[in-house]
Amino acid sequence: MTDSALVIGGTRFIGRHTVEDLLDNDYEVTIFNRGNHENPFADDDRVTHVEGDRTDDSALEAAKSAADPDVVIDCVAYHPADVERAVEIFSDVDGYVYISSGAAYGREEIPKREGETPLCDCTPEQAESDDSDSYGPRKAEGDRIVFDAAENGVNAMSVRPCIVYGPDDYTERLDYWLDRVDTYDRVVVPGDGTNIWHRAYVEDVASALRIVAEEGEPGEAYNVGDRRLVTLEEMVELAADAADASVEVVHAGERELAAAGLSLDDFILYRDYPHVLDTNKLAALGWESTPIAEAMRESVRDYRASDRDGSEWDPGRDAEESVLEILDTL
Numbered sequence: 001m002t003d004s005a006l007v008i009g010g011t012r013f014i015g016r017h018t019v020e021d022l023l024d025n026d027y028e029v030t031i032f033n034r035g036n037h038e039n040p041f042a043d044d045d046r047v048t049h050v051e052g053d054r055t056d057d058s059a060l061e062a063a064k065s066a067a068d069p070d071v072v073i074d075c076v077a078y079h080p081a082d083v084e085r086a087v088e089i090f091s092d093v094d095g096y097v098y099i100s101s102g103a104a105y106g107r108e109e110i111p112k113r114e115g116e117t118p119l120c121d122c123t124p125e126q127a128e129s130d131d132s133d134s135y136g137p138r139k140a141e142g143d144r145i146v147f148d149a150a151e152n153g154v155n156a157m158s159v160r161p162c163i164v165y166g167p168d169d170y171t172e173r174l175d176y177w178l179d180r181v182d183t184y185d186r187v188v189v190p191g192d193g194t195n196i197w198h199r200a201y202v203e204d205v206a207s208a209l210r211i212v213a214e215e216g217e218p219g220e221a222y223n224v225g226d227r228r229l230v231t232l233e234e235m236v237e238l239a240a241d242a243a244d245a246s247v248e249v250v251h252a253g254e255r256e257l258a259a260a261g262l263s264l265d266d267f268i269l270y271r272d273y274p275h276v277l278d279t280n281k282l283a284a285l286g287w288e289s290t291p292i293a294e295a296m297r298e299s300v301r302d303y304r305a306s307d308r309d310g311s312e313w314d315p316g317r318d319a320e321e322s323v324l325e326i327l328d329t330l
């Protein structure tokens, strides 16, 4: 009999790729969302769409009845209360997978490991907040609910992605850099270019979610991120290769940036302290990651076909040009 999957969300980025991965692996898929975003599977008769808001228990229950899922992938649990309700409603499925985040880790260490690196605490105020500052604490609290549910016999697991990139990435974080590489021949990289913020290719996150649903241990969390990490400078070089562009990477330190009114943190995907997730636990389940050059080629192809340009992250090309002038006079 064909396995069935319910994806809570499913039409934008990670959820969308998860639906594709599930279809490629012969699942019957139901997506559950409010219908505010265009449904890329509208013409695909392998995908059933159930409309509703996940914060409405009866709507979530109706989605469960419609899908009769073996596995549930939860892409839209942003508050602990969402996870609390989901582990009750899906207490009898073979696998409920909550998308947590690398932001759930509460201590900077390299690498961050499941079961070893402490998670963020979460106050009752943070649990209900919508602030970005409370995102990590809320995700961590969701993880703890998953662990408690598993103690009570629920097949609940958690997956912690780092920064996700690839086709359909509406956050446009990588697009900023792809736009720079495609448009200019000199690209300012903050600092000495060696800082690392672990990233995860979206198709590998999608396969991780399915593999964890199928093979994961209830009550366990699994990090997901590219098996090979690249520094910010290497990422720009990889992007230039994928775009068949020749760019000069120009390092700008704190002082040169400050002279043009910029700081290191004005550049998206720059992070002072390295963020690295250990992915061995996931790999032990049989998960593999796409070679990064291939992942970047697909990202560039999709970026060029889209109208995304990452401009919301742009620190200002004029200021960058001033930095380049300052550096040229040194």
Ligand SMILES: NC(=O)c1ccc[n+]([C@@H]2O[C@H](COP(=O)([O-])OP(=O)(O)OC[C@H]3O[C@@H](n4cnc5c(N)ncnc54)[C@H](OP(=O)(O)O)[C@@H]3O)[C@@H](O)[C@H]2O)c1
Residues within 6 Å of the ligand: 008, 009, 010, 011, 012, 013, 014, 015, 016, 017, 032, 033, 034, 035, 036, 037, 038, 052, 053, 054, 055, 074, 075, 076, 077, 078, 099, 100, 101, 102, 160, 161, 162, 163, 164, 165, 171
């Ligand atoms: N991007 C990253 O770097 C990153 C890193 C770590 C973790 N994550 C996690 O990944 C998840 C987000 O993935 P995604 O946005 O790419 O997933 P997605 O499933 O492709 O897109 C989000 C979906 O959720 C639906 N939705 C939003 N609010 C809803 C609600 N109240 N009830 C029902 N459906 C709702 C949206 O459609 P409608 O608006 O039509 O309802 C849309 O289909 C989050 O849990 C996030 O914390 C992301």
